[in-house]
Amino acid sequence: MTAAVQGRLMSWEGLLLAILVVIVAVNIGYSPYYLGVENIVNLFQLSIEKIIVALIMTLIIISGEIDLSVASIMGLAACVMAWMFQIGVPLPLGILAAIAIGALCGAFNGFWVAYVGLPSLAVTLAGLIGFRGAARILLEDRAIGGYPAWFNGLGQQPIFGPLTFSIIVFAVLLIVVGITLHGSALGRYIYVMGNGVEAARYSGVNVKRVKLLLFAASGAVSAIAGLLYAARLGSVRGDMAFGFELDIITIVLLGGVSIFGGSGSLLGVGLSIFLILNLRNGMGLANITGNTQTSVIGALLILSVLVPNIVQLTLKRLKGRET
Amino acid sequence: MTWVQRRIRPEQIREFSLLLLIIIAVLVFGSLIDGYYTSRTFNRIATSVAIVTVIGAGMTLVVLTRNIDLSVGSIVGCTAYFTGVQLAANPEFGAMPAIAIAMGLGLVMGAVNGVIVAWGRVPSIIVTLGTLAIYRGILIDYSGAKTVTTDSLPTWLVDLPQLPLFTIAGLEIRAIVVLALIVVVVFQLLLTFFNFGRSFYAIGSNPDAAELVGLPKERIIFTAFALSGALAGLAGFMFLARFGNITVEAGRGLELQVVAAAVVGGVNIFGGSGTVVGAMLGAVMIGTLEQSLFRLQISEFWRDGILGLLILLAVASDAVLLNRLRALWARADMRLVAKPPSPIAREEEATP
Numbered sequence: 001m002t003a004a005v006q007g008r009l010m011s012w013e014g015l016l017l018a019i020l021v022v023i024v025a026v027n028i029g030y031s032p033y034y035l036g037v038e039n040i041v042n043l044f045q046l047s048i049e050k051i052i053v054a055l056i057m058t059l060i061i062i063s064g065e066i067d068l069s070v071a072s073i074m075g076l077a078a079c080v081m082a083w084m085f086q087i088g089v090p091l092p093l094g095i096l097a098a099i100a101i102g103a104l105c106g107a108f109n110g111f112w113v114a115y116v117g118l119p120s121l122a123v124t125l126a127g128l129i130g131f132r133g134a135a136r137i138l139l140e141d142r143a144i145g146g147y148p149a150w151f152n153g154l155g156q157q158p159i160f161g162p163l164t165f166s167i168i169v170f171a172v173l174l175i176v177v178g179i180t181l182h183g184s185a186l187g188r189y190i191y192v193m194g195n196g197v198e199a200a201r202y203s204g205v206n207v208k209r210v211k212l213l214l215f216a217a218s219g220a221v222s223a224i225a226g227l228l229y230a231a232r233l234g235s236v237r238g239d240m241a242f243g244f245e246l247d248i249i250t251i252v253l254l255g256g257v258s259i260f261g262g263s264g265s266l267l268g269v270g271l272s273i274f275l276i277l278n279l280r281n282g283m284g285l286a287n288i289t290g291n292t293q294t295s296v297i298g299a300l301l302i303l304s305v306l307v308p309n310i311v312q313l314t315l316k317r318l319k320g321r322e323t
Numbered sequence: 324m325t326w327v328q329r330r331i332r333p334e335q336i337r338e339f340s341l342l343l344l345i346i347i348a349v350l351v352f353g354s355l356i357d358g359y360y361t362s363r364t365f366n367r368i369a370t371s372v373a374i375v376t377v378i379g380a381g382m383t384l385v386v387l388t389r390n391i392d393l394s395v396g397s398i399v400g401c402t403a404y405f406t407g408v409q410l411a412a413n414p415e416f417g418a419m420p421a422i423a424i425a426m427g428l429g430l431v432m433g434a435v436n437g438v439i440v441a442w443g444r445v446p447s448i449i450v451t452l453g454t455l456a457i458y459r460g461i462l463i464d465y466s467g468a469k470t471v472t473t474d475s476l477p478t479w480l481v482d483l484p485q486l487p488l489f490t491i492a493g494l495e496i497r498a499i500v501v502l503a504l505i506v507v508v509v510f511q512l513l514l515t516f517f518n519f520g521r522s523f524y525a526i527g528s529n530p531d532a533a534e535l536v537g538l539p540k541e542r543i544i545f546t547a548f549a550l551s552g553a554l555a556g557l558a559g560f561m562f563l564a565r566f567g568n569i570t571v572e573a574g575r576g577l578e579l580q581v582v583a584a585a586v587v588g589g590v591n592i593f594g595g596s597g598t599v600v601g602a603m604l605g606a607v608m609i610g611t612l613e614q615s616l617f618r619l620q621i622s623e624f625w626r627d628g629i630l631g632l633l634i635l636l637a638v639a640s641d642a643v644l645l646n647r648l649r650a651l652w653a654r655a656d657m658r659l660v661a662k663p664p665s666p667i668a669r670e671e672e673a674t675p
Contacts, residue, residue, distance in 0.1 A: 116643075117642060118642050119638070126631045130632060130634075260446070291463040292460055294459070298455070302445060305443075
């Protein structure tokens with residue numbers, strides 16, 4: 001059984017890799033500068049905040065839950081930072097406060113899901129609306145900019161070779177999440193929980209604490225991503241990062257993570273990140289507008305689950321006919 | 324089993340307490356706001372609630388079957404825009420052809436969702452997240468970023484939202500509100516009294532058992548999505564009538580309002596329980612709060628925060644209170660099984 005699941009996963013990641021190779025090849029055909037370091041950095045730069053949150057979302061979805069409130073936490077964290085900056089609090093303090101509030105929001109979600117036992121879809125939907133409301137209360141309809149140069153530099157200035165601070169944050173988080181998921185006991189707990197909370201409890205996993213931890217981490221990482229987004233744009237508004245949760249969840253699911261939890265790998269999500277970035281960049285180079293790009297990614301999301309299902313159903317039917 | 328327990332189910336207590344909450348909210352706001360009890364307040368709330376209620380009826384069907392339809396906002400946008408363009412090009416169309424166009428287009432879009440979910444076995448949250456983006460993308464491409472304007476629409480449509488059908492106690496009941504009420508009544512009756520309606524509950528509360536007793540699971544799920552699409556189409560028509568100016572952004576984010584209304588109205592997000600009337604009460608609760616806070620001149624920015632809190636409270640009270648009540652009812656049922664009524668009591672019951 002596990003071998004079969006593993007085999008399917010392997011082939012899923014193989015499929016992603018194959019599509020990726022085709023897209024990159026086509027893109028190189030369009031523009032010889034495509035594989036240049038500058039273009040690749042640029043590629044990452046344009047959706048860096050989303051792919052940072054996608055990493056932590058992978059853990060949440062594998063554990064069998066979902067967090068719809070990430071984009072609102074991104075917005076709230078940026079607004080907290082901007083609001084404190086405006087009333088004269090030193091910026092580093094504001095940044096720390098914003099990250100702390102992000103973690104608190106996540107823990108708030110986690111508390112209701114883990115300790116009260118409410119469905120995460122409903123809790124984080126409330127969070128999506130409520131945290132966005134809080135962000136708008138802070139800034140109303142103002143846009144706050146004029147941050148010190150070092151802060152704006154976090155978003156776009158190369159600090160390590162051609163790499164910007166946000167890309168380094170992504171890389172570090174990728175390693176941390178990778179080790180957590182595939183090399184630690186916590187990672188095994190997350191898979192076990194995704195396969196069945198009861199089974200996890202009977203195997204001695206402290207389900208409640210792990211869930212709370214995951215949601216708090218999701219809040220903190222979303223807050224960091226929100227701050228990086230603010231640094232890149234140089235200005236903060238109440239509706240910042242609105243609707244990002246859709247793209248983030250799409251990246252994770254396209255990476256072969258099951259929406260029901262219990263299966264998926266970081267390799268798949270990594271490939272899916274590359275795939276979506278390249279697809280968007282390639283379509284951009286081919287003068288396809290942002291909306292059509294979103295449609296294509298929506299279709300890709302559906303097909304990514306539909307095609308394997310159809311293949312499986314057809315195979316089953318063929319087998320049934322033989323016997 | 325007491326008299327109360329035999330006649331009322333725990334879910335009905337929940338709807339009743341929501342109704343009570345709405346009445347309390349109205350009384351509180353009435354004492355805070357001068358001139359609150361006017362037909363203007365009523366019309367404002369009723370018109371905005373009508374659209375959410377119609378979509379909410381479809382959403383209830385889908386959520387009952389353990390699915391969710393996040394594409395309704397995009398369907399509303401598409402149908403409102405397309406119907407608007409058709410009416411601008413053919414001003415001789417009446418209300419019926421316009422509604423037929425809107426509902427037909429919505430039905431097709433919902434059916435696409437339904438086919439992929441039911442027979443493609445793709446989780447509905449994935450399918451409708453995808454079609455949310457796809458339908459919106461199609462609308463933007465089709466429209467070429469042009470806007471349907473009120474001037475281009477026939478006058479009967481522009482006047483429709485203000486059209487009063489009849490008056491009760493000084494409150495004029497508008498056609499659009501009646502339309503929403505008809506939808507609620509029809510679908511509530513369908514769900515309560517018809518086998519076809521009960522099968523939505525059966526699929527949602529135990530899919531395996533429903534399949535074992537021979538219910539066509541795929542067809543029921545498909546029907547739920549198709550109906551949800553058609554109702555979103557009807558809501559698109561109402562949206563067009565209400566706003567007149569339709570941009571490519573029309574209806575964006577509506578899906579969250581509708582899911583919120585359903586959840587506040589006690590429709591279980593995991594399927595199997597909930598009613599169309601409940602979803603309507605949820606929409607009324609949210610609409611009353613929104614409009615009243617607006618009248619109190621509380622910044623609109625507070626609205627979302629309060630709405631989020633309301634959803635959380637609704638879900639939490641469901642989890643804690645409703646489960647207690649259900650346990651109470653189950654214990655009463657057990658007692659009934661353990662101690663059947665004595666023959667004398669049975670005879671008494673039999674004699675009229």
